[in-house]
Amino acid sequence: MTNFDQFLSAAAESMRESAIRKMGSVLAASRDVVSFAPGYPSEAAFAWDEFRTIADDLLSGRRESVLQYGATRGYRPLLEVIVDLMSKRAIETSHERLVVTSGSQQGLDIVGRVLLNPGDVVLVELPSYTGAIAAFRAVGAELVGVRQDADGYDLDALSSTLARLRSDGRRVKFFYTVPNFQNPTGLLVSLAKRLSLLEWAERHDLLIVEDDPYRDLYFSDVTREAETRPLAADDGHDRVIYLSSFSKTLAPGFRVAWLNAAPALVERFEIAKQAADLCNSGLGQQMVNEACRRGVLERQLPRLRTHYQEKRDIMVRALTETLGGALTWELPRGGFFVWARLREPLDGDSLLPFAVARGVIYVMGSAFFVSGQERQYIRLSFSSPSPDRIREGARRLADAISDARAERTAPASPPAEPPSR
Numbered sequence: 001m002t003n004f005d006q007f008l009s010a011a012a013e014s015m016r017e018s019a020i021r022k023m024g025s026v027l028a029a030s031r032d033v034v035s036f037a038p039g040y041p042s043e044a045a046f047a048w049d050e051f052r053t054i055a056d057d058l059l060s061g062r063r064e065s066v067l068q069y070g071a072t073r074g075y076r077p078l079l080e081v082i083v084d085l086m087s088k089r090a091i092e093t094s095h096e097r098l099v100v101t102s103g104s105q106q107g108l109d110i111v112g113r114v115l116l117n118p119g120d121v122v123l124v125e126l127p128s129y130t131g132a133i134a135a136f137r138a139v140g141a142e143l144v145g146v147r148q149d150a151d152g153y154d155l156d157a158l159s160s161t162l163a164r165l166r167s168d169g170r171r172v173k174f175f176y177t178v179p180n181f182q183n184p185t186g187l188l189v190s191l192a193k194r195l196s197l198l199e200w201a202e203r204h205d206l207l208i209v210e211d212d213p214y215r216d217l218y219f220s221d222v223t224r225e226a227e228t229r230p231l232a233a234d235d236g237h238d239r240v241i242y243l244s245s246f247s248k249t250l251a252p253g254f255r256v257a258w259l260n261a262a263p264a265l266v267e268r269f270e271i272a273k274q275a276a277d278l279c280n281s282g283l284g285q286q287m288v289n290e291a292c293r294r295g296v297l298e299r300q301l302p303r304l305r306t307h308y309q310e311k312r313d314i315m316v317r318a319l320t321e322t323l324g325g326a327l328t329w330e331l332p333r334g335g336f337f338v339w340a341r342l343r344e345p346l347d348g349d350s351l352l353p354f355a356v357a358r359g360v361i362y363v364m365g366s367a368f369f370v371s372g373q374e375r376q377y378i379r380l381s382f383s384s385p386s387p388d389r390i391r392e393g394a395r396r397l398a399d400a401i402s403d404a405r406a407e408r409t410a411p412a413s414p415p416a417e418p419p420s421r
């Protein structure tokens with residue numbers, strides 16, 4: 001038997017499977033599991049009919065470029081659409097500042113490969129998005145977390161952490177942030193903090209990586225457009241590398257997202273992308289391009305806001321009614337997630353086998369902490385399950401919590417396998 005371990009790179013050895021994707025195998029193993037784990041958009045809300053018409057038109061054979069290789073930077077008409085979309089977000093941009101990526105996940109990977117050397121430090125919010133953590137760690141960066149308040153990152157903590165790292169001789173490259181309805185906390189960073197962060201980055205000669213996939217999915221209590229104004233809109237010094245995506249608004253299956261940054265950086269990103277996949281899917285880009293030009297995105301957004309707000313409300317009501325105070329949370333004002341804290345002595349890691357046994361899954365909060373020490377939280381995604389499944393999942397979670405509590409008072413091994421119901 002060949003020992004493949006000896007052939008692995010140090011980077012591959014340090015890569016870990018995503019805690020979110022791992023939950024997929026639990027789903028595959030059992031038919032009846034309510035999944036609050038992955039942040040999947042709702043399939044029921046996809047614009048299926050419009051996509052079918054567009055696909056028919058595109059695959060009629062009249063437009064060869066649909067199935068052909070294309071430019072690494074992206075399909076030109078789509079770049080125009082993105083320039084327009086960015087101006088609605090108050091970000092002035094142009095083709096030289098843009099690269100279409102295969103999901104924002106590829107954008108994060110490219111940013112990591114272009115900017116980071118092994119041993120460089122990336123500052124992240126605590127907790128932070130696991131996909132970004134994985135992408136930056138894959139190139140050997142060290143991630144250092146900065147705590148958040150109810151309105152986002154703590155700027156004093158950011159400054160003192162940077163000062164400490166620099167006095168230790170560490171090279172800090174950028175701060176990674178998801179200011180709108182963060183994954184996993186759902187937090188919305190205050191406008192004051194956004195502006196202060198820009199000044200801070202300029203003062204300390206740092207870059208900011210702003211990841212913004214949830215910006216358009218705000219709920220009715222977000223009353224002012226300014227509340228979701230991207231950092232990139234007020235960036236006068238090209239400090240911000242901005243990423244956004246069509247995954248949560250049109251569909252993730254197209255794998256179409258974009259990176260916006262200073263032209264000098266974008267040239268580097270383009271070369272890194274060429275090494276990864278030459279170009280994006282022509283079909284995916286043209287589907288998205290047509291969906292935007294035919295008004296599908298415009299029509300979808302208000303529907304999606306209503307759809308996800310209703311699901312948030314259903315989840316929060318179900319948790320309140322069934323869990324009797326075992327969980328606490330801040331109401332998310334947009335996005336896909338309820339970030340809930342378990343009352344001690346329970347924690348998200350040790351509750352999971354009980355939850356799986358009852359047929360409900362979530363993501364352990366510990367997966368989102370770069371230090372890996374905070375176990376009190378769980379991330380519950382309300383975006384994908386139907387209202388009935390959300391209610392059923394909350395009931396199962398309540399049962400799992402009762403089981404875990406009972407086990408603490410009368411020790412017994414937790415049930416290992418999910419039931420086959």
Ligand SMILES: Cc1ncc(COP(=O)(O)O)c(C=O)c1O
Pocket residue numbers: 039102103104105106129131178183211213244245246247252256257
């Ligand atoms: C904060 C954040 N960034 C990036 C992504 C990746 O999105 P995409 O489908 O565009 O790769 C996600 C997906 O969940 C996310 O939550």
